[in-house]
Amino acid sequence: MNIAFIGFGGVGQGLAEILEEKRDHLKTEYGLETKVVAVSDVMKGAVYDPDGLSIPELLRAVREEGSVEEYPDAQSYGWDSLKTIQESNADLIVEVTFTDVKTGQPAIDHCEAAFKHGKSVVTTNKGPVALKLDELQTLADENDCFFGFEGTVMSGTPALRLPKTTLMGNDIQEVVGILNGTTNYILTEMEQGMSFDQALKQAQEYGYAEADPTSDIEGYDVRYKTAILSHYVMGEAINALEISCEGIADMTQEKIQEAKAEDKKWKLLARIKKTDNGVRAYVAPEKLDINHPLAGVKGATNAILYECDLSGPIMLTGAGAGLKETGFSLLIDMIHAHQAKKSIIVR
Numbered sequence: 319m320n321i322a323f324i325g326f327g328g329v330g331q332g333l334a335e336i337l338e339e340k341r342d343h344l345k346t347e348y349g350l351e352t353k354v355v356a357v358s359d360v361m362k363g364a365v366y367d368p369d370g371l372s373i374p375e376l377l378r379a380v381r382e383e384g385s386v387e388e389y390p391d392a393q394s395y396g397w398d399s400l401k402t403i404q405e406s407n408a409d410l411i412v413e414v415t416f417t418d419v420k421t422g423q424p425a426i427d428h429c430e431a432a433f434k435h436g437k438s439v440v441t442t443n444k445g446p447v448a449l450k451l452d453e454l455q456t457l458a459d460e461n462d463c464f465f466g467f468e469g470t471v472m473s474g475t476p477a478l479r480l481p482k483t484t485l486m487g488n489d490i491q492e493v494v495g496i497l498n499g500t501t502n503y504i505l506t507e508m509e510q511g512m513s514f515d516q517a518l519k520q521a522q523e524y525g526y527a528e529a530d531p532t533s534d535i536e537g538y539d540v541r542y543k544t545a546i547l548s549h550y551v552m553g554e555a556i557n558a559l560e561i562s563c564e565g566i567a568d569m570t571q572e573k574i575q576e577a578k579a580e581d582k583k584w585k586l587l588a589r590i591k592k593t594d595n596g597v598r599a600y601v602a603p604e605k606l607d608i609n610h611p612l613a614g615v616k617g618a619t620n621a622i623l624y625e626c627d628l629s630g631p632i633m634l635t636g637a638g639a640g641l642k643e644t645g646f647s648l649l650i651d652m653i654h655a656h657q658a659k660k661s662i663i664v665r
């Protein structure tokens with residue numbers, strides 16, 4: 319599998335580290351051999367070599383010298399994202415540019431270009447999946463390509479494959495979740511007395527927050543994830559921008575302490591419910607009783623509760639953000655892409 323990274327920030331580098339660490343395991347366990355042939359990033363530069371690039375050398379160049387263009391003796395440098403997608407010998411594009419919550423760009427263009435050139439895509443970018451899932455999946459199918467996006471909801475915690483595969487046969491009536499690591503981290507730290515701004519700063523340092531953290535704070539990131547769950551898991555496409563959305567920008571120490579005194583906790587929740595009039599969804603902070611199953615979810619950990627007609631409620635909890643954790647979600651998709659190509663059925 320020849321891989322090109324489009325975007326090489328925290329998550330891209332997280333996946334690169336995993337590919338290096340797990341190289342032998344991936345080969346022996348899944349027969350998956352990977353070669354990174356290109357990286358294209360706006361400020362961190364671009365490098366291409368059809369024979370493959372050394373991951374340790376790429377990471378050294380970007381971390382120590384600030385640009386992958388310090389990588390020695392590659393065939394080409396400076397290719398932009400579309401040239402890399404169209405002209406490199408990559409057969410899998412890892413799309414890990416920032417999520418734009420208004421247009422989904424440039425990631426939508428990246429996915430389209432990849433599929434039109436017969437290249438598969440794995441991405442953690444919520445934009446293309448929240449706004450153009452059907453169109454992109456059709457384009458991928460028409461070109462015999464794989465489209466993987468497990469990490470768009472709850473990072474490396476399989477919030478999308480679990481309901482679609484393991485819970486098959488159930489009718490999922492409602493989904494309720496804590497779907498943003500940054501805001502859950504802020505709320506948890508505020509309970510311990512930290513200020514909102516200090517907690518946000520830490521979340522940014524850990525790599526949880528979006529490039530523009532307004533997306534986290536105002537709930538737009540959760541709104542996109544809600545749209546993805548509604549479409550992919552609940553079967554109804556709803557316009558992300560029409561999902562009522564309130565974030566935690568107004569949260570204060572007073573409100574947190576007041577809830578504490580009532581044995582309650584504030585959580586930023588997404589609720590998606592099937593009704594007689596179709597799927598209804600909204601995003602808003604709620605004060606939960608401390609005995610509620612979602613009340614004890616702390617830090618950047620997320621959780622999601624699927625209300626199923628046959629199995630009853632099923633709750634999944636795990637990382638909602640984090641560089642290695644999100645890198646892992648891309649690895650899950652890559653293994654599935656590899657197995658789909660080889661028609662291997664996972665048992």
Ligand SMILES: NC(=O)C1=CN([C@@H]2O[C@H](COP(=O)(O)OP(=O)(O)OC[C@H]3O[C@@H](n4cnc5c(N)ncnc54)[C@H](OP(=O)(O)O)[C@@H]3O)[C@@H](O)[C@H]2O)C=CC1
Nearest residue numbers: 325327328329359360361362399415416417442443639640
């Ligand atoms: N961090 C997390 O925990 C999670 C992140 N995600 C999603 O994963 C994606 C990546 O996140 P993360 O790595 O944290 O974000 P970063 O901001 O660290 O990295 C994004 C990179 O994309 C680059 N980029 C932007 N536009 C382009 C372009 N047109 N061509 C090439 N490169 C471009 C940026 O370049 P530069 O800054 O150099 O200008 C930056 O290096 C985002 O969409 C995010 O929403 C999903 C789940 C969890």
Ligand SMILES: N[C@@H](CC=O)C(=O)O
Nearest residue numbers: 498499500526527528
């Ligand atoms: N900024 C997001 C990253 C994952 O989608 C979050 O904090 O959850």
